[in-house]
Amino acid sequence: DTGVSQDPRHKITKRGQNVTFRCDPISEHNRLYWYRQTLGQGPEFLTYFQNEAQLEKSRLLSDRFSAERPKGSFSTLEIQRTEQGDSAMYLCASSLAGQSDPYFGPGTRLTVT
Amino acid sequence: AQTVTQSQPEMSVQEAETVTLSCTYDTSESNYYLFWYKQPPSRQMILVIRQEAYKQQNATENRFSVNFQKAAKSFSLKISDSQLGDTAMYFCAFMKGTNAGKSTFGDGTTLTVKP
Numbered sequence: 505d506t507g508v509s510q511d512p513r514h515k516i517t518k519r520g521q522n523v524t525f526r527c528d529p530i531s532e533h534n535r536l537y538w539y540r541q542t543l544g545q546g547p548e549f550l551t552y553f554q555n556e557a558q559l560e561k562s563r564l565l566s567d568r569f570s571a572e573r574p575k576g577s578f579s580t581l582e583i584q585r586t587e588q589g590d591s592a593m594y595l596c597a598s599s600l601a602g603q604s605d606p607y608f609g610p611g612t613r614l615t616v617t
Numbered sequence: 618a619q620t621v622t623q624s625q626p627e628m629s630v631q632e633a634e635t636v637t638l639s640c641t642y643d644t645s646e647s648n649y650y651l652f653w654y655k656q657p658p659s660r661q662m663i664l665v666i667r668q669e670a671y672k673q674q675n676a677t678e679n680r681f682s683v684n685f686q687k688a689a690k691s692f693s694l695k696i697s698d699s700q701l702g703d704t705a706m707y708f709c710a711f712m713k714g715t716n717a718g719k720s721t722f723g724d725g726t727t728l729t730v731k732p
Contacts (some may be wrong), residue, residue, distance in 0.1 A: 537719065546621075546708050546722030547662075560718055595662065606720065608654075608662040 506530060508609035510596050516615045517586055524582045525612045529598030536579050537606060538571055539595040540564070547595055553579060554601055586616045619644045619711050623723035630699045631731050637684075638694045638726045640709030646670075650712040651685065652720065653694045657705040665707070668692065699730045 509528045517523050529536045534555050539547035550569070551561045555576035565571075568586075573579040583590055593613050597606040620643045630636035642651070653665040668676045668685050676683050680700075684693045696703055709723040 535718065544724070546710075546724045547720075549719040549721070552718045554718075562719075605652075605664055605667060607664070610661040 508598050508607055510609040510612050514613045519616055521586055522584045524580055526580050527596030528578045533598035533600055535599045535601050537597040538581050541593040588616050591616045619721045621709050621711050621721050621723040623709055623726050625726045627727045629729040635697045638707050640692045642690050642711050646713050648714045651692045652710040654708045655705045701730050704730045
């Protein structure tokens with residue numbers, strides 16, 4: 505399968521713990537996006553990379569959130585000191601710069617207890 | 618900032634019939650893309666159809682077509698010959714140009730196709 509992959513698919517953590525999610529984009533795609541989706545709502549943009557450069561961050565992305573794409577391939581999203589409000593589906597998508605169609609991964613569902 | 622509004626939280630249709638999902642958006646941009654995505658229950662988001670704002674012709678993909686009214690900032694999705702597998706949440710999304718990166722999504726319409 506050459507689509508976008510995300511790991512883990514599900515994560516349950518206790519409030520206050522740190523969690524890290526990984527996204528592997530489609531191999532030739534140089535853009536990578538992170539979105540957050542809560543139940544019954546559409547995805548909200550968090551941040552995106554072109555190659556290894558982080559080009560935009562949403563104001564939704566508090567200081568507890570950090571994303572990296574060190575070699576311009578896979579990306580990680582870390583949430584420190586998780587809160588119950590962080591419970592959501594975290595979606596990753598990738599695309600080629602200059603082409604409009606982002607392809608989404610299956611998401612990581614985070615539950616903070 | 619762009620906004621996308623889907624005014625129908627839930628819709629249903631009988632199998633083999635036609636249904637139209639509504640979407641309106643607000644932007645001051647002249648160059649943009651509009652998308653409809655399908656998200657089946659517990660499954661990943663799939664791109665259904667894309668429309669470039671500079672194109673007057675409405676996009677069509679098999680049973681899926683759009684009615685793009687640029688002046689009215691309206692972008693509806695028509696599904697013909699509805700199938701049980703079309704049951705899903707449908708999201709309308711806006712992307713500014715081709716190098717602007719992020720998409721802005723509506724809150725979705727849950728479509729149920731009934732046998």
